[in-house]
Amino acid sequence: MNDLQDIPLWLFFLLAAGLLLQGTCLFRNARKRGKRAWFWGLWGITGLPMPTVVYLLVVVLPDIVRRSKVGNQGK
Template sequence: MNELQEVPYWLWGCLAVALLLQGTLLFRNAQKRGRGKVAWFWGLWGLTGIPTPLICYLLFVVYFDWRKTNRKP
């Protein structure tokens, strides 16, 4: 239990900044891509951990753009 007490405060601050930055970037990028209804999901999930939400966003939204692949010619 003493491991968390030994972590310096500046490291906690860097972690908080990284989480806020990731959540904000995911939210803004999802809005820009026209996914306004789920942009809040990506933003909130981006605040929970690093880097899993970012990797999933890049895979599902950027790489596998479902709207482009499901369009009929």
């Protein structure tokens, strides 16, 4: 038996849509931040959800911490 035949076709379309959405969102956000947009976009279409988790930890979180430190220096 082939295991792929047991998986419904709609699930493949849902996975493809999720991967494209993730890759597009990562690309657009990374381009806005100036952080290697092509790398994040391409990696985003390879798997769910690890590229998003790593992006949040490596790019977004340091930006948030840096902005909070800059904002607190004026007080």
